[in-house]
Amino acid sequence: MFEPFCAGDLSKKPDELKKLLADNEATIERLLLSENKTFQSFARPISELDEKLARFVTPISILQHAENSEETQTAYSAILPLLSDYETRLAQDTRLLAAYQKILAEDRTIDNVQKKLLEDAILQFELEGALLDEKSKTRIAEINARLADIDNAFSQNLLEATKAYEKEIDESDLDGVEPSDRASFKGENGKWRLNLLPHSYAAFMRGATNRALREELYRAYVTRSPQNEAILEEILRLKDEKARLLGMRHYADYSLKTKMAPSAEAAIAFVEELIEKSIPQALRELEELKAFAKQNGFKGELQSYDTAFWSKKLEKSKFDFDEELYKPYFEANGVLSGLFEFLTRLFNVSFVKTQTPTWNDSVLVYDLEERGETFGRLYIDLYERKSKQGGAWMDAYQTRMRRADNSLELASAYICCNFAQPSEHTPSLLRHQDVVTLFHEAGHAIHHLFSRVDERDLSGIGGVEWDTVEFPSQWLENFAYEPKVLALFARNYQTGEKASAAMIQKLIDAKNFQSALSMLRQCEFALFDLKVHQGAYGAAEVQGILDEIRKTTSLIKTPKYNKFQNGFSHIFGGGYSAGYYSYKWAEVLSADAYLAFAQKGVFDRVLAERFVGSVLSAGGSRKAMDNFTAFMGRGPNADALLNLSGIKGER
Numbered sequence: 001m002f003e004p005f006c007a008g009d010l011s012k013k014p015d016e017l018k019k020l021l022a023d024n025e026a027t028i029e030r031l032l033l034s035e036n037k038t039f040q041s042f043a044r045p046i047s048e049l050d051e052k053l054a055r056f057v058t059p060i061s062i063l064q065h066a067e068n069s070e071e072t073q074t075a076y077s078a079i080l081p082l083l084s085d086y087e088t089r090l091a092q093d094t095r096l097l098a099a100y101q102k103i104l105a106e107d108r109t110i111d112n113v114q115k116k117l118l119e120d121a122i123l124q125f126e127l128e129g130a131l132l133d134e135k136s137k138t139r140i141a142e143i144n145a146r147l148a149d150i151d152n153a154f155s156q157n158l159l160e161a162t163k164a165y166e167k168e169i170d171e172s173d174l175d176g177v178e179p180s181d182r183a184s185f186k187g188e189n190g191k192w193r194l195n196l197l198p199h200s201y202a203a204f205m206r207g208a209t210n211r212a213l214r215e216e217l218y219r220a221y222v223t224r225s226p227q228n229e230a231i232l233e234e235i236l237r238l239k240d241e242k243a244r245l246l247g248m249r250h251y252a253d254y255s256l257k258t259k260m261a262p263s264a265e266a267a268i269a270f271v272e273e274l275i276e277k278s279i280p281q282a283l284r285e286l287e288e289l290k291a292f293a294k295q296n297g298f299k300g301e302l303q304s305y306d307t308a309f310w311s312k313k314l315e316k317s318k319f320d321f322d323e324e325l326y327k328p329y330f331e332a333n334g335v336l337s338g339l340f341e342f343l344t345r346l347f348n349v350s351f352v353k354t355q356t357p358t359w360n361d362s363v364l365v366y367d368l369e370e371r372g373e374t375f376g377r378l379y380i381d382l383y384e385r386k387s388k389q390g391g392a393w394m395d396a397y398q399t400r401m402r403r404a405d406n407s408l409e410l411a412s413a414y415i416c417c418n419f420a421q422p423s424e425h426t427p428s429l430l431r432h433q434d435v436v437t438l439f440h441e442a443g444h445a446i447h448h449l450f451s452r453v454d455e456r457d458l459s460g461i462g463g464v465e466w467d468t469v470e471f472p473s474q475w476l477e478n479f480a481y482e483p484k485v486l487a488l489f490a491r492n493y494q495t496g497e498k499a500s501a502a503m504i505q506k507l508i509d510a511k512n513f514q515s516a517l518s519m520l521r522q523c524e525f526a527l528f529d530l531k532v533h534q535g536a537y538g539a540a541e542v543q544g545i546l547d548e549i550r551k552t553t554s555l556i557k558t559p560k561y562n563k564f565q566n567g568f569s570h571i572f573g574g575g576y577s578a579g580y581y582s583y584k585w586a587e588v589l590s591a592d593a594y595l596a597f598a599q600k601g602v603f604d605r606v607l608a609e610r611f612v613g614s615v616l617s618a619g620g621s622r623k624a625m626d627n628f629t630a631f632m633g634r635g636p637n638a639d640a641l642l643n644l645s646g647i648k649g650e651r
């Protein structure tokens, strides 16, 4: 049912992969020779090959990102070009394209989902140059191979730089840093040191009273991996070249071909509208921050390395909200059980803890059951480690699908977070923001695991338009602020006492603190990403675009030395190129859908069932807009996002 996690001997992976790819290609050749191809006899066996490949690669990818070492790096960088080569070869194979076209035209047995799969696949062939001349095809293959390499190098450089930085400090330099955060500043030799791991970086910038040291750490953070500047130029140049070979204006057009937003212009207009509506309130939020800092003895201009510090203090004073006081109520295991209890009540599914091999002893594994029947498996890796990439992410491991012989394969997924490690005396205590992150990733996970789609390419998170992938994750995030949901798990881990209604109300009041400023920040990233993928690639040009956008979005002047772009691995080292706006795009859908639940008092079985049926279990089997309208009975409304964020557009 589920393949047990096993990476095996990493040094053998490249050779094993070569064999697997050769076997896959031999099977494809055989399938191509077969007469009377049908969906069942041709498309499904090809999906099976894709699934086999994904299951081989996923454990290596997990290790590379969650247990990074020289061995994983060697194995991973050796397999990437093999994969890219294979994928490009298949994507450009006109015989495969012709077979899909013929099945689409002639197989009278296909249903709507299978029809969509074929149409999506045909578009994908076009986007990989299957219709171009041989010379252009070869060039696209070269570009894909090179991009796979340097995208990975971009992320790897950033990870190395993050790991490498250490600065010895005195204990007194930690003045202001919350006691519960201090353990992460203790080096292996017992001495205190600054580092750039996400949790400690944020804790220091929020708390430390030593301003000079805050600036030093900030500077170290925003100047990481300077060698990425050259890689970034090359990534942009190659992506642009690929788009032009396909007859498009630029890479943003290429990216938008497979998204819900109709065009690059529409995506830009969408982001610019959010910026425009957020600016008046953002200015008010900044004035409030400046006034507060001044009242509290700060002299001079607020700088980028001051904002987190003063914002934290302002938040405390304004809402009498102290994140620290909440941590004992959010012990990691308690939060996880609460999340499961919530999902169980809403969706009538259960999470059953199970024992199976994983990549780290701290990883937890659960099987999902509905009416006593197992339908999915979830791996959860909660804690930060030096060998782990920053941030939080979810990905598919297995995908639900029906094989050519009609037997069923189940879905599995994994979640990685970077929460504080439990220590000998204290369990892992989460900030509320961490709770939100966990809900977010769990939203992705159930999107994948709840699939009822039989065709692999459109099942779970597969085949979902990229700009709506964040819809279920952001939808679930909102429930981490619901009193009825928090009541399930917000409990002091030492005394067992529940968080009071007043405590929970404060959390909700503080939710939209500086929401317009953070809206501007996200929109800055989104706009930069969309514009930089319109034919720009020289480092100076890239910087120029960023500076120009910041004139509007960055209300506090960013220091000249800030090279944020060299660390923007989301778009340069990952799949979000010309797609970062997706977070906001999907947030409109999620805010809208969430408000429907909030109006019904959260635990509404009818609504929950409709959400599962129309959205969660439907995956990419229909267009995202169709899923959304099936649930809401109408199209999305952008004001839902501004309302939920508490942003009032008026000046």
Ligand SMILES: [Zn+2]
Pocket: 440, 444, 470, 473
């Ligand atoms: Zn996400």
